Amino acid sequence: MNFNASRNVGQAGGLRKAKRVSDVAAMGAPAPQPPAYSPAPGFSPPPSYSPTFGAPPHQEGIQLDAGQDFGAPQQPPNYGYMGGYPQSPMAAMASPGQIGSMLQQPVVQDMALQYGNQLAAAGREAVQREIGRYVPVARLRYYFAVDTRYVLRKLMLILFPYTHKEWMVKYDQESPVQPRYDLNAPDLYLPAMGYVTYVLLAGFMLGLQHRFSPEQISMQASSALAYIVFEMLVYTVTLYITHTHTNLRTLDLLAYSGYKYTAMIASLLAALVAGRTGYYSMLGYCSIALSYFLVKTLRVQVLAGSAAPEPAAPYGYGAPYPGSANPYADSYKPSGGTKRRVYFLLFVAITQPLLCWWLTYHLVPAATVAAPVPTR
Template sequence: MNFNASRNVGQTGGIRKAKRVSDVAAMGAPSPTPAFSPTPAYNPGFQPAGPPPPYHEGIQLDNSQDFGGPPPQAANFGYMGGFPQSPIPPAQLGSMLHQPIVQDMALQYGNQLAAQGREVVQREISKYVPVSRMRYYFAVDTRYVLRKLLLIMFPYTHKEWMVKYDQDLPVQPRYDINAPDLYIPSMGYVTYVLLAGFMLGLQHRFSPEQIGMQASSALAYIIFEMIMYLVTLYVTNTSTHLKTLDLLSFSGYKYIIMIASLMAGLMLGKTGYYCSLVYTSFALSYFLVKTLRLQLLAGPPAPDQSSYAYGASPYGAGSPYGGGWQAGGAAAGGTKRRVYFLLFVAVTQPLLSWWLTYHLVPSAALPAPLPAPAR
């Protein structure tokens, strides 16, 4: 059945009441319902037409966001997005660098970098060189150096040879004249090389190669000497409280008698050299025997402490100075080996001193230089 709207108009021109159509199929096919999309495309610039979908209820939507805008550009870490990216003028940059707060920040950052670099260097050096232990051997002052030089040259009047300890740790050399140090041996080595070059120059035998030969030979001999002492202790199975740096210190004291003998030979010739060498050799041997016997005869260090540690007391259970003398053939044999090693050290020091200096002494005392002629 078709619907005709014109049939509602009467003959008199009035509007007739519309009739209800009971046949829905006669009205035609209904318009299709649009499919539901979970992500509706919002038209930028317009508000949503209706309330949000059921699954969006309770979620606040930001209607001001532009979801249809262009994609963001590449990140620029120099400037914040959304602001004009204009470079800072050089004048403004210079004024910023002169700000006190900027300078303080730069200073703190530089100090941190320097501290980190210093820690790395110290850590790498400490792997090969015992820096923390060597600080002890260079803790000296002028008074200690003068007293130690007099003790090496005139040791016969000295009575107290025991090394002082403070809470199981040895006292620094500046507070104890009996403590070993490395300052006097190192300065003695440099002085010996310079004095050798001076004496060779007075004899017209100086050359740069001679200075290098003197320095390298003196260094090679002291290294050979240290190796010889350590091998002797290892082969004879002798355990002592002496450390490697202690042996190096006592071996370096021979440069004092070498310098004294060369000075005597420079002024008095061969006779003065040999007289000075004999006296200083006896003085050095006496000094070494008195100093080393307490540490050599003290026996091996404690089991829980290394031979390089400073916590070991110089008087062990097997020491005659500690009150706990051990009886038995092993203890007696160990004591004999320590005594032999002590005599070995006391004898080799004068011999090496003579070997390193005899070829530098002139046959006669050098005459004083003539004054320059007057013009």
């Protein structure tokens, strides 16, 4: 249908109003419509966004995430742990109650116990190592390896040495046999017990003479200890100056010097029974017995010395030197310097009885002291 605009011209020469076309088909074919959107099976549509129609010009083409919260405070980054790895449990536990409950777990307690035992073992080893640098602990164990039978037999040997025949020290390969298995081996148990007994007996005798005081006990103990140290210095310096090499060690000399306390205790006990007469009688006999015991015991150790350098031996004391004379042989000849060794042996045998008298004579009362009669 063709539209003619001239038909709208009226007869009066003016324009006529156009008629509304009610027939839609008269306007021609409609514009084609796009097909409806149908998603493929299994496809999930993206999240819906708010329409951006009517957005300001400066926001056109920019898609904003409606889920972002720009007002929330930003968390500080964690630089202690890498992303994807869980943090330590201790970092999450902040309350003391949770920490206490964790410490009560058996696994944690076992770990703490094992760690404590390791620390204690390391500390014990360090202490033993430091003590071993100054005190020969391994050697002291050898000198205190005694039993009751050995102590009784040793006391009888010191007081009655005349019946003893074998004076050689026994060896197990290159190591000396422990004192409990060898009566001739030196020990430090009898000297230590003799020192303590002497101090207590001295205090008892001073008390009988009404001269007891704590200062006197300390003086007796310190003087006896000072004399034993002085003896060791004199013996060591004498051997060094005379260039005399023996099989004796410092602890051997200390043991043999400490045997004099047995004679001192026996003399003081005789003084309690028979006074000064009993004291001097027992002191004379014990001095002879002690000198005989020291000569017989030290003869093997002193005369079997060698001028060769001293090797390191187990326990460090009493082991024979390589190349030296065999002390077990019946017809061995000691090396050079025999005269010096004999003089040293006689020096030790004489000084021990003199020290016995010097440390005990002032403890013996001159006469029987009667107890003072209280006055009314």
